[in-house]
Amino acid sequence: MYTQAMSVGPQDEARRLQTAEEQARNAAFEQRIDDGDFIEAKDWMPDHYRKTLVRQISQHAHSEIVGMLPEGNWITRAPTLKRKAILLAKVQDEGGHGLYLYSAAETLGTSRDQMLDALHTGKAKYSSIFNYPTLTWADIGVIGWLVDGAAIMNQVPLCRCSYGPYARAMIRICREESFHQRQGYESLLTMMRDGTDAQKAMVQDAVNRWWWPSLMMFGPADKDSPNSEQSMRWGIKRLSNDELRQKFVDATVPQAEILGVTLPDPQLAWNAERDHYDFGPIDWSEFWRVVGGDGPCNRERLSARVKAWEDGAWVRDAALAHAQKRATQAAAA
Numbered sequence: 001m002y003t004q005a006m007s008v009g010p011q012d013e014a015r016r017l018q019t020a021e022e023q024a025r026n027a028a029f030e031q032r033i034d035d036g037d038f039i040e041a042k043d044w045m046p047d048h049y050r051k052t053l054v055r056q057i058s059q060h061a062h063s064e065i066v067g068m069l070p071e072g073n074w075i076t077r078a079p080t081l082k083r084k085a086i087l088l089a090k091v092q093d094e095g096g097h098g099l100y101l102y103s104a105a106e107t108l109g110t111s112r113d114q115m116l117d118a119l120h121t122g123k124a125k126y127s128s129i130f131n132y133p134t135l136t137w138a139d140i141g142v143i144g145w146l147v148d149g150a151a152i153m154n155q156v157p158l159c160r161c162s163y164g165p166y167a168r169a170m171i172r173i174c175r176e177e178s179f180h181q182r183q184g185y186e187s188l189l190t191m192m193r194d195g196t197d198a199q200k201a202m203v204q205d206a207v208n209r210w211w212w213p214s215l216m217m218f219g220p221a222d223k224d225s226p227n228s229e230q231s232m233r234w235g236i237k238r239l240s241n242d243e244l245r246q247k248f249v250d251a252t253v254p255q256a257e258i259l260g261v262t263l264p265d266p267q268l269a270w271n272a273e274r275d276h277y278d279f280g281p282i283d284w285s286e287f288w289r290v291v292g293g294d295g296p297c298n299r300e301r302l303s304a305r306v307k308a309w310e311d312g313a314w315v316r317d318a319a320l321a322h323a324q325k326r327a328t329q330a331a332a333a
């Protein structure tokens with residue numbers, strides 16, 4: 001009321017008009033979200049939507065390339081040529097996923113150098129799960145079964161994410177993750193069906209160590225998830241952290257029964273009333289400790305990535321020098 005009564009100069013008038021224009025753009029954007037349209041790179045979008053996507057997609061990309069490290073550690077120690085070829089292909093796939101995702105994030109106006117700098121300086125997060133060590137060969141099967149299994153559960157809904165470039169990248173990623181999950185499960189099934197007692201015990205030990213960290217991958221409980229509400233309203237996330245975690249538990253318990261392993265949770269039980277499995281409390285203090293940089297392998301993982309970046313400096317320098325030479329030649333021609 002008071003502002004209407006004030007006399008406005010040309011600058012105030014421009015700002016008011018701009019605000020009205022922005023409001024209209026924002027309303028049109030929200031309408032497109034409600035209609036289930038994809039938002040594309042050149043479309044107008046609110047700043048907060050852009051920032052949320054850069055945060056999530058770049059952290060997802062970082063998770064893929066840091067995720068190469070625990071398994072890469074076993075390529076030279078795979079027990080057979082077949083297992084080695086499968087693992088090599090899987091780890092290469094993860095590198096490819098990182099590249100699609102960095103490209104998708106770049107469409108939002110952030111450079112790859114900026115994103116990698118955020119990773120190397122510890123400003124950006126990556127999935128907590130990759131800060132745990134791979135102690136035996138069974139860990140590789142369990143990563144495929146549980147970690148890729150959790151990743152697929154989380155990522156299939158992202159194929160319907162409202163941001164087109166991210167959604168399209170996720171379609172191919174999910175197809176490959178599905179192969180990853182199956183190869184892990186098949187490797188464990190082989191050990192559980194045909195293996196020695198020691199091999200079976202090795203599988204059970206790996207399941208004991210990876211089960212709870214796999215449940216943590218879905219992120220904090222909904223009530224403690226600051227980003228979920230807005231991300232779900234914008235159609236970036238389609239299901240909440242807790243919904244996805246529950247779906248994962250429900251899908252995984254019968255698979256564990258077929259494998260013949262015990263999931264390390266005495267409270268795990270079918271609840272006919274809820275039509276879901278109940279499970280015990282997650283140790284969120286461990287989750288936040290690992291996310292905060294103090295997990296078993298955080299320092300090792302980050303220093304491996306920084307070293308890879310520094311070792312690759314000559315490749316980037318050579319590629320830049322070559323591009324400059326080509327540009328100079330083209331300008332002179």
Ligand code: FAQ
Pocket residue numbers: 055056059060061063064067068094125126127128129143147148151154155216217218219220224225226227228231237241291
């Ligand atoms: N680890 O408010 P929310 C893979 C952070 S790829 C670390 O719930 P949001 C493939 C979160 O960033 C695995 N940090 O956040 C593979 C936020 O902090 P910020 C990665 C976590 O974004 C397999 C804060 O906590 N997948 O496995 C974690 O709405 C095998 C509050 O959380 C993706 O990135 C965590 N687990 O929901 C590779 C999928 N959880 O950023 C190799 C895409 C939460 O505000 C081998 N991302 N935080 O400082 C997502 O779906 C979401 O970003 C969530 C988190 C669900 C991860």
